[in-house]
Amino acid sequence: MTEKTVPMKTQKAIPATRGEERYLRPPVDIYETDDRLTVLCDMPGVKQDDVNVHIDKGVLTIEGRTGLNPEGEAILTEFALANYFRQFELNDQVDPDGIQAQIKHGVLKIDIPKAEQAKPKKIPVKLG
Numbered sequence: 001m002t003e004k005t006v007p008m009k010t011q012k013a014i015p016a017t018r019g020e021e022r023y024l025r026p027p028v029d030i031y032e033t034d035d036r037l038t039v040l041c042d043m044p045g046v047k048q049d050d051v052n053v054h055i056d057k058g059v060l061t062i063e064g065r066t067g068l069n070p071e072g073e074a075i076l077t078e079f080a081l082a083n084y085f086r087q088f089e090l091n092d093q094v095d096p097d098g099i100q101a102q103i104k105h106g107v108l109k110i111d112i113p114k115a116e117q118a119k120p121k122k123i124p125v126k127l128g
Contacts, residue, residue, distance in 0.1 A: 022080070023084065024083070025085070026042055027041075028042070035114055038110070039088075039110040039112065040109055041107070041109075042107055043103070045068055046067075047103075050064060051063070052064070058089060058090050058091070059089055059090070062087070065084075066082070068081050090112070093115055094114055
């Protein structure tokens with residue numbers, strides 16, 4: 001009996017989009033009104049200086065670093081804190097220049113206003 005093998009094609013190296021460290025995908029709630037989207041992102045342990053929110057090529061990226069480094073040598077560790085990373089693709093119906101973000105008690109709130117053309121408009125009906 002002979003074993004047949006199929007030659008593998010060599011694959012190009014894919015560039016990494018983030019570092020090698022471990023990341024958690026933070027849970028989010030997204031709410032929509034007529035004029036905005038609101039994203040609530042749960043990232044316990046992240047302070048204002050350790051959160052990064054940015055948009056590049058229509059992709060909203062949320063990054064958070066926990067930064068907790070207790071003093072001393074660990075005797076027992078049952079969990080490890082990890083950093084947060086999540087991305088969302090935005091369409092052209094939002095206004096990227098008006099986006100605002102704030103963090104309070106480990107909850108990141110991102111307000112994303114809709115573009116004028118995406119807001120609902122009432123059309124008046126005239127008597128003819």
